[in-house]
Amino acid sequence: MSRTSFRLALTGLAAGLSLALFQPAAQAAEGAPKPPALSWSFAGPFGTFDRAQLQRGFKVYKEVCAACHGASLVRFRNLSQPGGPEFSAGQVAALAATYQIKDGPNDQGEMFERPGRPADAFPSPFPNEQAARAAQGGAYPPDFSVLAKARTYTRGFPTFIFDIFTQYQEQGPDYIHALLTGYKEPPAGVTLLPGQNYNEFMPGHLIAMPNPLSDGQVEYPKGADGKSPVPETADQYARDVAAFMVWMAEPHLEARKRLGMQVMLFLVIFAGLLYYTKKKVWSRMPDGSPAH
Amino acid sequence: MAHATDTSTGTTRRDFLMLATGAAGAVGIGAVVVPLISQLAPDAQTVAAGAPIDLDLSPVAEGQAIKLFWRGKLIFVRHRTKKEVDEALAVDIATLRDPQTDQQRTKAGHERFLIVYGNCTHLGCVPLGNAPGEPKGDYDGWFCPCHGSHYDSSGRIRKGPAPLNLPVPPYAFTADTKIKIG
């Protein structure tokens, strides 16, 4: 065996690898298109939520999505905690009180309803999954609590490596926004059954949820000029509710990134100090002679 | 580090470097301890669940007592008889271990209701005396079976090892027979 044969083996290896690596490109073409990457205020190492956007997103969720989708892990009190939509505690208490929450059993052994309190979770629209499916023709509207982290799409090679350095991790909201604005007429040859809709970004393209958003559907708070500062369009609703869903899924995102910057700064400085300490220690051998 | 450095400037620089590195390390370790300790504190849901609760006292008949929980703590609500109220008022507070008048422990106009935390101030057992037939101790109040503390009909410690009266939780009457605890 000579050196050349090893070179040959290495070349073969490289060829095999590249064969495997370039296959996904062909595969992605037949699936759904990649959702467009939007610019989110919470992206990157300094990202923070846009309070107004979260408040609008909550309004969209409450008036549109909440009819079918629960958010059972989110509590009313979360709406006023730092790093979220930051409604006032009074607003949250008033909001919670507009909901009837099932509680009990009382001393008579009966369940009863009472006005909601900030500590209560968002009430789910259906008592259980079976009830939801029965009401929705067999489809189950997923809970929103962590959905923004549960949805993604394939990044592929080599993008997934670059993502480490760009800190791109907004697949969830990008996908949600794309899905909400991705309803289309089915192309020729695709026939929809009752209860099916065509969506460009849904894996397999068939989705039970009908197009939920339309322009002007949700009224946004007006600015000083009597107009909403952002357009009241389906696209904007989708952005806002996707941002709101990211906050629901990751309510401590701001605290995490803020602490992260402090930790990073500390570690870099500490590593620098250690580097010079190490250099100093290693400049002499134990007997006092120079290291080299 | 067993050898000396050649010049005095070298020593200073090295000492400063060592000191700065050591200090940074100490700061780092200190910072790590913060989350490890603060996670022991009550979490956000436990804190939020401690919101005030409403209670209707009308079902509690005279001579009866009920138990309920607020913030996970046991609370006794006792509808005292005339005799029990009179006994509580007649005590000379100078003789008490933890001197408190009955008026200080009830709300004016609602003296028949005594509302106290239900854990013995000795080591936290639940005193007997709420249900009919249970021993009420020597002073028509409560008797703690663990270590023999006797509380009177105002929940004050009268005999036994407990140091303090049963504490009164924060509450207020919102109507004649309705209270808000917390």
Added chain:
Amino acid sequence: MSGHSSYVPKTGIERWLDARLPIVRLAHDSAVSYPVPRNLNYLWTFGGILVFMLVAQIVTGIILVMHYTPHATMAFNSVEHIMRDVNYGWLLRYLHSNGASMFFVAVYVHIFRGLYYGSYKAPREVLWILGVVIFLLMMATAFMGYVLPWGQMSFWGATVITNLFSALPVIGETIVTFLWGGYSVDNPTLNRFFSLHYLLPFMIFGVVVLHVWALHHVGQNNPTGVEVKNVEKDTVPFTPYATVKDIFGMVVFMIVFAWFVFYQPNYMGHADNYIVANPAATPAHIVPEWYFLPFYAILRAIPDKLGGVLAMGSAIVVLAFLPWIDTSKVKSMSYRPIARQLFWAFLAVCIGLGYLGAMPAEGGYVIASQIFTVLYFGFFVALFVVGLFERPKALPTSIADAVLAASAKNGSAARMAAATAAEPNVKG
């Protein structure tokens, strides 16, 4: 290296304790005066990094248990409770989940370092085998830990991996039922995995103690693979030399760790695990955590159930036999021109297998996995054969000579070694 002890108790209390329990002497001999080859490079800091990671995982794990509920109906929500309500719960949970990944990053560097520099060869065979045992225990621990959040990947990962045992003839099905504690992965499975996930790290800790004991008995290998001949000239005391270097390596490693924890906490996880376990629907793409991918690819490469399981098992077990598979007398591959190329090819094969393990098991991927599986095992065969005829480069006569030779070349491209130790006149 376990020569005479250089510990001298100074105070009366120290002398009193030393006569009764020489624990300070033990610490002094193994962490202060212990002689370390002076030519170790930064790859040798990964041992310390791994100890740090093990302790970090145990500490964060014990804390998470204070808030976690091991029950099929509550586990998912209790993890979210930690993420949302517990003070710094999000930090502790992300430290633990990313810590598992970083632990494997470090262990893979550590393993490949040992492979390259021949650290498995005599007299370090037992040290190496203990390492393989630790690796196996780590895999079991990580797998069971991944089940605990009870998401879709947890559930289906548990189902697939436990079903591996059903490939065993005759007793397979019974073993699987006993692993599950039922007729499918369910609450009893979750409970026993939780129990074992808590137990195994302490077993790892125990084997690590043996691993370090063995290391300190035979002494560390070094980049030349030449054993220490003169302790005075070839080694430096562990403290401060290795201590400060290890801590520096650790802190640099922590920067990478922190990058993921604070900025990309879900990068190494799977989105599907944020969906609660559903026994009625398998995710379209089920893949294990990245550190299992090469072995998963080998499993899938074999079109036979039992064959796949055996191939995957052998891929790990074969490592334990490396001291006897490698026939070369020379330890360090720096002096083995052919073995060195084999090593890099093997690394490429492992990365390739990792990639293939993440791809769907269809078409070209299966064929590629099969080729790479053959190459994986081929490495060990080649290592055996090459050692018989390979002509190694001249070895330095001692570690001290190697250091002197490296510093003589200083100023050229080989600044690597020099950068770790500055010349005394550098401040000018």
